Amino acid sequence: MSPRPLLSRQTSLAVLAALAVAGLAGVRPQSSRKVLGLSAIAVGLLMRQIFAGAGRKLITDPAALPKSEEYDIIIVGGGTAGCVLAARLSEDPTVKVLVLEAGVSGKSLLLSRIPVGFSLLFHGKHVYNLYTEPQTNAENKKKYWPRGKMLGGCSSINAQMAQYGAPADFDQWAEIVQDDAWSWKNLRRYFTKFEKFIDDPDFPDVKSANKGKGGPMRIGYHSTVSEGSKDFIKACINIGIPYSPDFNAGLGTRGVNRIMTYIDESRTRVSSESGYFTDEVLARPNLKVVIQAQVTKILTEKVGNEVKATGVEFAKSQDGKRFTARAKREVIVSAGAVHTPQILMLSGIGPAEHLAKFNIPVVQDLPGVGSHLVDHPVVDIYFKNKHNDSPKHIKPHGPIEAIKLVGSAIQYLTTGRGALANNFGETAAFVRTDDPKLFPKAKFPATIADSTSGPESPDIELFSTPMAYKEHGAVMFPMHTFAIHVCLLRPLSRGTLRLNSANPWDAPAMDPKYLSAPEDVARLVRGIRLILRISKEAPLPARLDLADASPMLDNALDAQSDAALANLVRARVETLYHPTSTARMAPRAVGGVVDSKLRVYGVRGLRVCDASIFPEIVSGHTVRCCCCSACCELSVGKSQNTSQGNQIASPTAGHCKPVYDD
Ligand SMILES: Cc1cc2nc3c(=O)[nH]c(=O)nc-3n(C[C@H](O)[C@H](O)[C@H](O)COP(=O)(O)OP(=O)(O)OC[C@H]3O[C@@H](n4cnc5c(N)ncnc54)[C@H](O)[C@@H]3O)c2cc1C
Incomplete structure (x- = not known):
């Protein structure tokens, strides 16, 4: 279905809007005052129209x-x-x-x-x-x-x-x-x-x-989806995670697909x-x-x-x-x-x-x-995107990415497509950590107490995002990346x-006691192992640079013991909100x-x-x-x-x- 543009093709407004986005995203080109001024006008116009x-x-x-x-x-x-x-x-x-x-x-x-x-x-x-x-x-x-x-x-x-x-x-x-x-x-x-x-x-x-x-x-499939995420779905299917035509159809939610x-x-x-x-x-x-x-x-x-x-x-x-x-x-x-x-x-x-x-x-x-x-805890695993086509310019570093952002804003306002129509969580794979196909007993002998709501319910969700980030998007990576995340759906x-x-007016004291149950750590470690396996399954290796030795990336985690991965879980765990x-x-x-x-x-x-x-x-x-x-x-x-x-x-x-x- 072709998208209905957000506005009729008002290119001049789109340019202003793009500058607005750039300004709001914190771009500070040399003529920053001018940019911010235009941004303010653009925001005003946009507010009125949208x-x-x-x-x-x-x-x-x-x-x-x-x-x-x-x-x-x-x-x-x-x-x-x-x-x-x-x-x-x-x-x-x-x-x-x-x-x-x-x-x-x-x-x-x-x-x-x-x-x-x-x-x-x-x-x-x-x-x-x-x-x-x-x-x-x-x-x-x-x-x-x-x-x-x-x-x-x-x-x-x-x-x-x-x-x-x-x-x-x-x-x-x-x-x-x-x-x-x-x-x-x-x-x-x-x-x-x-x-x-x-x-x-x-x-x-x-x-x-x-x-x-x-x-x-x-609801529908109106978001932009990266090529990496399309490959993630194929790789999941190739290792035996079934394709789910619709997670919400009532037949159970297990399987992999793009998310509505x-x-x-x-x-x-x-x-x-x-x-x-x-x-x-x-x-x-x-x-x-x-x-x-x-x-x-x-x-x-x-x-x-x-x-x-x-x-x-x-x-x-x-x-x-x-x-x-x-x-x-x-x-x-x-x-x-x-x-x-x-x-x-x-x-x-x-x-x-x-x-x-x-x-x-x-x-x-x-x-x-x-x-x-x-709460649902989540752990992010980072990879390098060797096609250099991630939408990292949405938080621009430098003038070239700022110009790309302007282009994306114009594209978004005139066609509804592009990086600004992305919602980050592009796909999902809902699985069980006791699924013998994904976690064969020979390799995963330990039994983790079942925390699911029923035999057809999942206990972890893997989802992919078009790029990696830290601290809830405040910190972006310098290179083009791709990320797969494991979320614990049924923590104990x-x-x-x-x-x-x-x-x-004071905030309350919130203590979710993340990972206080050892089973929660064990499940997240299994989730990381599954992510690493998926990253090596076709067609993902053609997209990810699995040989890059940067310490910022996680390709080499395979060699780590479960105890080391448990430490990584404790270091990296965040909320899925x-x-x-x-x-x-x-x-x-x-x-x-x-x-x-x-x-x-x-x-x-x-x-x-x-x-x-x-x-x-x-x-x-x-x-x-x-x-x-x-x-x-x-x-x-x-x-x-x-x-x-x-x-x-x-x-x-x-x-x-x-x-x-x-
Ligand atoms: C960043 C983020 C990403 C998420 N992603 C997803 C997702 O992709 N899909 C999904 O299904 N869920 C997602 N969630 C979770 C989901 O959005 C929440 O679980 C759900 O919206 C909570 O709804 P609620 O009605 O309980 O509370 P809220 O939607 O939080 O509503 C509470 C309201 O009460 C108001 N309020 C608070 N205190 C007072 C007060 N003293 N007086 C008057 N008003 C007050 C607040 O301003 C707010 O408007 C996400 C959440 C966040 C934060």
Whole structure:
């Protein structure tokens, strides 16, 4: 399918835009002031043309909210799940919904819209620039954890890889929460209802019947893919990893293929904001979205013997005025796996002993809040690209690469193709580390305890990127490179998220305890061995310079012992940005925070809906499950009758049913 250009062929605008990108990427040619000036104009023009409508109807001044207004539902955080919730709940014109989002509109940020731009947002003001506690099993290093601070949340800054996990992951969820509503056979409806896939003649193997056609999130194969990644797929098939026509078809997620992306035909990012907060949705009189509004506390009241959430306190800045908003029915916290448990604890909902340390009055002693933190760790393996055709100019070193970047920007704006339409994570191979074909017993005699959700579920994912990078893209290699990464999908290590202080503006203390389970290290070592084998399989050796002896490269790792590779894992491990399970949906007796309808135990009128609620981390990428949880949760909210005022769901009301079929 030929791409629809982002703009009509307005070459002059494209040149300015290219300079804008160059300026934003930090190029400083001699006439840097001129370049930056032009960049500013270009950004302005681009903003006007591309983002027309973004920001309209968003409220920046909380004082503009009518003082006596009460809302049926207040959503804390307009991120991945928050936008879905708000759009769906406000479909009913009788339900008044207020969204409070700490950041700005993601649609208004150029680097969020261009698929390749997201890592350039890191360390900037539109991202929470968080660091973990020192990781004792990973050379005591603190790890950078960026989280999106804008509408769309992390879906506005992520790598746009659209893969949803393995079917058995959700059957395990249902088993943990003792509610079949979360099983694969029930949830799969939400998975297809959310997506919009249009048959693509270039990908005839994708079975149309398995795909959603009318959902708000456009998915497809619209990203640019490098030749190296195409060779990676062939090499995987040649060593016995089966080709998967569609990772999300429900037949299981094992196999190798190019990965679908949340990128539309005009080659722009599809976030939950762009998918769900359309102009039509934002124009609803019963939906109010306040941006740059940080919720500092959930307000609760005693009603008889019960505690009820009645609203929230929020502010625009640490020293700014505190505002309050009241919720007649519910407060739904969707601030993500880091900030949701922080907000709960700041509000007195969490482990009583921990809250006492900060003199926070205990509203509900819930030891599970902030416990069970789990993340997908990843280790990158670097190779030299002997064709010298990687898109390293997207972070230009010197004037020649800056000129190439201008060319790429023109190409992107006029044709939708080229380096700027790349999402980095181009392909994926989902495998099991006990697969005898890939890890024969003779060579891999040790048995590693199974951590998968079922016999057809993977425990590692290999994915390729068109070039190597370090420190989340901040450090690029001087030569042309190619990288293959191993991500541990089902780690056994569990960590915690705790408060650092009672100040809502301080970051919480995140300790994922990476690699504390020895099995996690062993699996990643197997993943590295598999990557090295793939790198030597045709056709990759024709593309990679496997003889280059540079210490920056990993071709020679084969000779290393498992112990040495384990050390490399400890030195290199980073996040794949998927923290989950800090307000788990599970029985209270086993540390759960919410029930299967996402209601916080012991507090009426309070739910959580985001990556925090995952009973276990899925063996895949997490955006979809956040949106899906929102759809599922939503059916509960929709089943309530607003005329009931403070009433909340009865235990039998509002089971997870397919809301789109309403
Ligand atoms: C760099 C990166 C790459 C990733 N790549 C992929 C990928 O390719 N595919 C994939 O499926 N997943 C990917 N993920 C993971 C995925 O994006 C997240 O798991 C998912 O988006 C989380 O959604 P959420 O709703 O839980 O939270 P978020 O999307 O983080 O939403 C939380 C929202 O709450 C707001 N907020 C926080 N605190 C407050 C407060 N006190 N008051 C008001 N608002 C607040 C935030 O600003 C944010 O908008 C990636 C993540 C990152 C960061």
